[in-house]
Amino acid sequence: MTAAKPRARSGGRGRPSKAKGLDLKETILDSAEGLFARHGFYGVTTRQVATEAGVDTALIHYYFGAKRELFDAVFLRRAEILNQARLASMDAYDKAHAGAMTVEGVIESFIDPLLRISQEGGQGWKSYFVLVAQVNNTPAWGGETMTRFFDPVVHRLVETLKLVRPEADHRDLYWSYQFLTGSMMLALSETGRIDSLSKGVCHSSDLEAVRARLFAYCAAGFEAVIARATVA
Known part of the structure; x- marks a missing residue:
């Protein structure tokens, strides 16, 4: 059995299209940026970023990896x-x-x-x-x-x-x-x-x-x- 691909909460399945992927990445980065600015690196979880961005947590790992890699991408x-x-x-x-x-x-x-x-x-x-x-x-x-x-x-x-x-x-x-x-x-x-x-x-x-x-x-x-x- 193969693992399901991460998806946005809008309901689309499979790997996001290139255009959609760019939009989602920017949305995630914007959400992470605001949360990190308000609460600091240690005060934010990837789950919180996902909730703020309206995406599955798996999508953050798909695009960026762990929280530190997400933070570096924001920076x-x-x-x-x-x-x-x-x-x-x-x-x-x-x-x-x-x-x-x-x-x-x-x-x-x-x-x-x-x-x-x-x-x-x-x-x-x-x-x-x-x-x-x-x-x-x-x-x-x-x-x-x-x-x-x-x-x-x-x-x-x-x-x-x-x-x-x-x-x-x-x-x-x-x-x-x-x-x-x-x-x-x-x-x-x-x-x-x-x-x-x-x-x-x-x-x-x-x-x-x-x-x-x-x-x-x-x-x-x-x-x-x-x-x-x-x-x-």
Whole structure:
């Protein structure tokens, strides 16, 4: 006796058609993304994802494998888009300001694509940025995940900043990036913390307010760390 093929709950049997399969995969990824963003990796089961997506649990294993492979597929889907957008932005800044780049300009070219995508991309992107912030702060395997998906574009940022400030020690540049990524991901997570802290004067969803301040804040930190090391 052969095992039945996994099927969607719509009632269709057998292997999904290519077009239908793509739709189902996107539906599963969207559902998993939202659940992982709300509850974290350990707080979500594949059964919950299946229920949210309206498919059999077997279909998730058919397309993605175990939960970790599903999580990686969720992470990869938008990581590729982010990396391409940031590299294109940095390329454009480099070309437009050849020989006259600034630390703040480089940082803006690195971060601004994320702010723009968050503003224009819909709820899926909001969930994704929350998810990235969670992974970035997960000691057990977060660092390994961030390394696999984002290291090349981060190294590009660090090496470009080294061109702008050749006197900077690489250790200071990497530490400064560590502080930048924390600020960047907290802002993109839109947690509402600043809303309550400021008693409504500031709103975490106001990404234009973030844009007006974050680049200068991060650049000043880089410059201060570099200057301190130079004096020492």
